[in-house]
Amino acid sequence: MADVMIQTPYLLYLGSTSDPLAIKTSRGIAMFRQQDCVGEFVRGEDCLTLGLPRMSFAEAAKAGAKTLVLGVASAGGALTDELVADALEALEAGLDIASGLHGRLRDVPALVEAAERNGRMLFDVRDPSGDLKVGNGKLREGRRLLTVGTDCSVGKMVTTLCIEAAMKARGYNADFRATGQTGILIAGSGVPLDAVIADFISGAIEELSPPRHDGGWDLIEGQGSLFHPSFAGVSTGLLHGAQPDAIVICHDPVREHMRGLPHYQVPTLARTIAANLEVARLTSPDVIPVGIALNTSSMSEEEGRALCEAIGREHGLPCVDPFAHGADPIIDRIDECFGNSTQSTRRSA
Amino acid sequence: MADVMIQTPYLLYLGSTSDPLAIKTSRGIAMFRQQDCVGEFVRGEDCLTLGLPRMSFAEAAKAGAKTLVLGVASAGGALTDELVADALEALEAGLDIASGLHGRLRDVPALVEAAERNGRMLFDVRDPSGDLKVGNGKLREGRRLLTVGTDCSVGKMVTTLCIEAAMKARGYNADFRATGQTGILIAGSGVPLDAVIADFISGAIEELSPPRHDGGWDLIEGQGSLFHPSFAGVSTGLLHGAQPDAIVICHDPVREHMRGLPHYQVPTLARTIAANLEVARLTSPDVIPVGIALNTSSMSEEEGRALCEAIGREHGLPCVDPFAHGADPIIDRIDECFGNSTQSTRRSA
Numbered sequence: 001m002a003d004v005m006i007q008t009p010y011l012l013y014l015g016s017t018s019d020p021l022a023i024k025t026s027r028g029i030a031m032f033r034q035q036d037c038v039g040e041f042v043r044g045e046d047c048l049t050l051g052l053p054r055m056s057f058a059e060a061a062k063a064g065a066k067t068l069v070l071g072v073a074s075a076g077g078a079l080t081d082e083l084v085a086d087a088l089e090a091l092e093a094g095l096d097i098a099s100g101l102h103g104r105l106r107d108v109p110a111l112v113e114a115a116e117r118n119g120r121m122l123f124d125v126r127d128p129s130g131d132l133k134v135g136n137g138k139l140r141e142g143r144r145l146l147t148v149g150t151d152c153s154v155g156k157m158v159t160t161l162c163i164e165a166a167m168k169a170r171g172y173n174a175d176f177r178a179t180g181q182t183g184i185l186i187a188g189s190g191v192p193l194d195a196v197i198a199d200f201i202s203g204a205i206e207e208l209s210p211p212r213h214d215g216g217w218d219l220i221e222g223q224g225s226l227f228h229p230s231f232a233g234v235s236t237g238l239l240h241g242a243q244p245d246a247i248v249i250c251h252d253p254v255r256e257h258m259r260g261l262p263h264y265q266v267p268t269l270a271r272t273i274a275a276n277l278e279v280a281r282l283t284s285p286d287v288i289p290v291g292i293a294l295n296t297s298s299m300s301e302e303e304g305r306a307l308c309e310a311i312g313r314e315h316g317l318p319c320v321d322p323f324a325h326g327a328d329p330i331i332d333r334i335d336e337c338f339g340n341s342t343q344s345t346r347r348s349a
Numbered sequence: 350m351a352d353v354m355i356q357t358p359y360l361l362y363l364g365s366t367s368d369p370l371a372i373k374t375s376r377g378i379a380m381f382r383q384q385d386c387v388g389e390f391v392r393g394e395d396c397l398t399l400g401l402p403r404m405s406f407a408e409a410a411k412a413g414a415k416t417l418v419l420g421v422a423s424a425g426g427a428l429t430d431e432l433v434a435d436a437l438e439a440l441e442a443g444l445d446i447a448s449g450l451h452g453r454l455r456d457v458p459a460l461v462e463a464a465e466r467n468g469r470m471l472f473d474v475r476d477p478s479g480d481l482k483v484g485n486g487k488l489r490e491g492r493r494l495l496t497v498g499t500d501c502s503v504g505k506m507v508t509t510l511c512i513e514a515a516m517k518a519r520g521y522n523a524d525f526r527a528t529g530q531t532g533i534l535i536a537g538s539g540v541p542l543d544a545v546i547a548d549f550i551s552g553a554i555e556e557l558s559p560p561r562h563d564g565g566w567d568l569i570e571g572q573g574s575l576f577h578p579s580f581a582g583v584s585t586g587l588l589h590g591a592q593p594d595a596i597v598i599c600h601d602p603v604r605e606h607m608r609g610l611p612h613y614q615v616p617t618l619a620r621t622i623a624a625n626l627e628v629a630r631l632t633s634p635d636v637i638p639v640g641i642a643l644n645t646s647s648m649s650e651e652e653g654r655a656l657c658e659a660i661g662r663e664h665g666l667p668c669v670d671p672f673a674h675g676a677d678p679i680i681d682r683i684d685e686c687f688g689n690s691t692q693s694t695r696r697s698a
Contacts, residue, residue, distance in 0.1 A: 137578030137610060198550050199543040201582040229486030229589045229632050233550040236575075237582025261486060278624075283578050 006098045006123050006188045007066035008036040011055060011090075015072055015082065016043035023048055025100050026071030028182040032161045038063045041086070057086075057093035067123075069185055070099040077102030084108055091120050098123035100181035125184045128196045128204065135202030135241050137283045142212030143338060145290070146244035147222040148276045150266050152231060152259045154252040155323070156222040157183050159293040162322035163248065164219050166331045172340060173216025177209050179238065183221045193223050193234055201234060205241025217334075220244070226275050227267040228258055236279055243283045245338065246290040248330060249273055253307060254298050269315060288337060291330035292319040355447045355472050355537045356415035357385040360404060360439075364421050364431065365392035372397055374449050375420030377531040381510050387412045390435070406435075406442035416472075418534055419448040426451030433457055440469050447472035449530035474530045477545045477553065484551030484590050486632045491561030492687060494639070495593035496571040497625045499615050501580060501608045503601040504672070505571040506532045508642040511671035512597065513568050515680045521689060522565025526558050528587065532570045542572050542583055550583060554590025566683075569593070575624050576616040577607055585628055592632045594687065595639040597679060598622055602656060603647050618664060637686060640679035641668040 010033070012026040020027075030037055030050040039055035042048070055063065068090040074080050079087075079101055087097045087105070091114040097105055105111050105122040115122050145163065147156040160176055160183075167174035176183070178190025191204045209218040220242045224231030249272055258264035267275075273289050280287040292311060296304030304321055312319030318329035334340075359382070361375040369376075379386055379399040388404035391397070404412065417439040423429050428436075428450055436446050436454070440463040446454055454460050454471040464471050494512065496505040509525055509532075516523035525532070527539025540557045542550065558567040569591045573580030598621055607613035616624075622638050629636040641660060645653030653670055661668030667678035683689075 135579040137613060139612075194546070194548040196547050197543070198545050198547050198583045198586070199580065201547050202579055226585075227631060230484040230551055231548065232589055232628075232631070233582040233584075233586025234547045235582075236585040237547070240578045240581055263488075264486060275627075279581075282576060282581070 006185065007096060007121075008033070008188060009038045009065050010036055010067050010069045011057070011060035011065040011095065012037055012040045012050060012052065013068055013070045013072060013086065014040050014042045014048055014050065015086070016047060017072060018046075018048060020048060022073045023050070023071065024073065025182045025185060026050060026069065028157070029069060029071055029186050032186050038065045041068070043082075043086075057090040057095060061094045065095060067096040067098050070097065070101060071182075071185060072101075074101065079103035079105070079108060084111065087111055088114050091115055091118050094118065094120070096121040096123065098125060098185060100125045100185060102126060125181045126192045126195050128192055129207075132196065132200040132207065133203045134199060135206050135237070137202070137240065137243075140206075140211040140243065143215075143217045143246075144209055144220060144242055144244045145217055145246045145248065145334075146220045146239065146242040146280075147248050147250050147293070148235070148239070148272070149222060149225045149250040150227065150269065150272045151225050151252065151255055152223075152228055154250045154255065155293060155295045156250045159248060159250050159322050159327070160219050160221045161186065162327045163330060166322075166327040167217060167219070167334075170331060170340065173214050175216070175218055177218050177220045179205070179208070179221045179223050190221075193238060198233065201237025202241030205238055206243075209242065222250070225258075225272075226279060227264075227272065229261065229264065239276065239280045240283045242280075244280055244287050245284065246288055246334060247276055247280060248291045248293055249276070249289060250293045250295075252295045269311065273315070289317055290333045290337060291327075292317050293322050293327075293330075294319060296321040296324060355534065356445060357382070357537065358387045358414050359385055359416050359418045360406070360409035360414040360444065361386055361389045361399060361401065362417055362419045362421060362435065363389050363391045363397055363399065364435070365396060366421060367397060369397060371422045372399070372420065373422065374531045374534060375399060375418065377506070378418060378420055378535050381535050387414045390417070392431075392435075406439040406444060410443045414444060416445040416447050419446065419450060420531075420534060421450075423450065428452035428454070428457060433460065436460055437463050440464055440467050443467065443469070445470040445472065447474060447534060449474045449534060451475060474533045475541045475544050477541055477549075478556075481545065481549040481556065482552045483548060484555050484586070486551070486589065486592075488632075489555075489560040489592065492564075492566040492595075493558055493569060493591055493593045494566055494595040494597065494683075495569045495588065495591040495629075496597050496599055496642070497584070497588070497621070498571060498574045498599040499576065499618065499621045500574050500601065500604055501572075501577055503599045503604065504642060504644045505599045508597060508599050508671050508676070509568050509570045510535065511676045512679060515671075515676040516566060516568070516683075519680060519689065522563050524565070524567055526567050526569045528554070528557070528570045528572050539570075542587060547582065550586025551590030554587055555592075558591065571599070574607075574621075575628060576613075576621065578610065578613060588625065588629045589632045591629075593629055593636050594633065595637055595683060596625055596629065597640045597642055598625070598638060599642045599644075601644045618660065622664070638666055639682045639686060640676075641666050642671050642676075642679075643668060645670040645673060
């Protein structure tokens with residue numbers, strides 16, 4: 001996946017579901033790549049909407065869409081007959097197909113045949129590239145930031161994207177590096193880390209984020225948590241492969257226990273910071289924390305800001321809800337600690 | 350793999366190689382399961398030998414062999430034409446085939462056909478079971494010991510097998526749980542952890558070592574090292590899935606740098622013990638170290654014993670070369686810390 005870009009603009013598939021959670025991936029793309037979305041495809045009148053223009057596949061192709069994104073979750077992640085029928089119609093209309101479902105496009109002969117006949121591409125976003133290498137931990141040039149978390153699903157992707165937007169707004173060269181299916185569809189490329197073979201976790205991230213020489217930053221989407229007994233192996237390999245100069249710690253302040261595991265408590269922020277720095281130091285001895293990102297969507301604006309201020313003061317770090325308040329205080333800290341070499345280059349040019 | 354046992358006795362395949370490293374897996378089986386090996390198969394006169402009776406496939410079947418073990422490493426782990434031809438002949442002679450090669454038996458139609466026709470089984474030891482679950486970290490009954498290491502290839506499998514032998518000799522119920530290809534062929538079952546999808550590392554170990562209620566021990570073969578930047582993710586998930594009551598730290602005292610990575614130093618034993626306890630405590634809060642296992646094969650008997658004594662004293666732990674000196678001092682420590690409930694049961698019976 002890492003080496004092939006999914007072409008934009010996208011047509012976002014919503015289908016016929018009435019479950020808001022089922023269109024989570026399409027919604028994420030609409031939030032962070034709205035300029036690259038020409039429209040949405042729905043199957044009926046009273047379906048969910050993302051507020052984009054409604055289009056048929058032919059209309060979307062005419063409007064410049066290159067790829068139909070199946071950003072929906074069916075039961076069990078299967079490619080249903082309805083999804084296959086719609087994908088076939090989209091291929092005939094001249095669109096590529098990208099899918100984050102478990103069921104693979106390339107395992108449906110009719111889709112493979114229609115794609116070949118129309119000269120179109122099929123992207124199974126959950127398929128890692130076949131030729132991954134084992135990580136080597138060699139120090140590589142360029143700046144890297146990794147989001148880490150007290151738990152799974154605490155806003156690591158959103159935080160990383162908000163940091164990318166804020167850095168770009170200040171003239172940084174900065175690139176989001178995706179490690180999950182929604183992130184990959186937002187970025188157009190990436191590594192589906194949860195589907196990589198265990199021996200290649202760190203190697204996959206070294207490949208995702210190669211040395212860079214432009215003074216810019218790779219902003220790597222974190223996965224899992226060192227404190228989640230199901231997924232800490234993935235988080236460990238990700239820390240080692242990312243070789244981060246900086247980490248941002250993501251946290252959901254109202255989470256009652258580790259996701260899916262009522263018998264496991266959420267670790268404290270202090271413990272999370274210490275453990276992530278300790279693990280990261282193996283491949284990046286000078287790594288530092290540059291911020292804390294809270295998801296405050298469950299509280300009032302005032303409560304959210306007060307909580308961020310209190311937690312930031314407690315840990316001596318900028319603390320924000322990056323989606324609600326922007327990530328600027330974190331970028332300020334990055335400026336202080338690392339300078340903005342992109343801007344320096346520009347000023348001296 | 351975990352649920353299907355490979356049938357013994359074995360016929361060990363050595364083929365036509367003259368490279369001692371290439372028959373490492375067959376040699377490991379001959380060392381630890383000699384009573385289950387009826388013989389060896391070699392292709393020429395001046396080939397390597399493990400000192401077992403030389404047999405044709407038909408002779409081996411007649412002598413009671415159930416499985417031909419392809420315990421050899423070809424270049425790139427491929428199934429060569431020679432290997433396939435020999436495997437076909439063995440199937441016709443009535444043997445199952447087990448292979449630790451990367452190239453899969455089940456991908457060779459002629460082998461699949463011959464196995465079906467003869468009612469025989471093909472075991473691809475590097476194929477994880479298809480229906481692994483995500484780990485849940487729930488506290489489970491039974492005692493578990495895990496070997497961990499300062500690095501890869503420092504004797505974790507050998508140490509685990511020596512501990513199994515020493516515990517059994519004292520009347521413990523104790524079972525080696527294999528996580529690598531040679532270990533799986535020695536045990537007859539296990540999980541090839543390096544081939545498991547990243548999200549399922551800890552879940553695969555929970556499945557490999559389910560709750561036990563007989564007062565006995567599962568002795569789980571470690572993999573990698575928390576300090577190896579390529580494989581620490583696997584080691585982390587293994588620690589969490591194993592939920593060990595006890596760990597034994599394996600170390601090669603003459604290793605100059607991390608295996609394959611000249612730019613990484615081997616960590617100290619003290620650091621290795623501390624880091625492994627810290628990670629293990631997430632799922633097993635009361636975990637303790639019960640011994641250190643050194644590979645002293647590069648030194649004299651006297652030097653080896655002196656080094657073990659010095660290192661043991663330094664860390665307050667029994668320290669042995671379990672292959673050279675036996676694992677008894679480690680079992681003594683297990684007795685002290687956990688008691689021998691199997692023996693207690695027997696005494697009271």
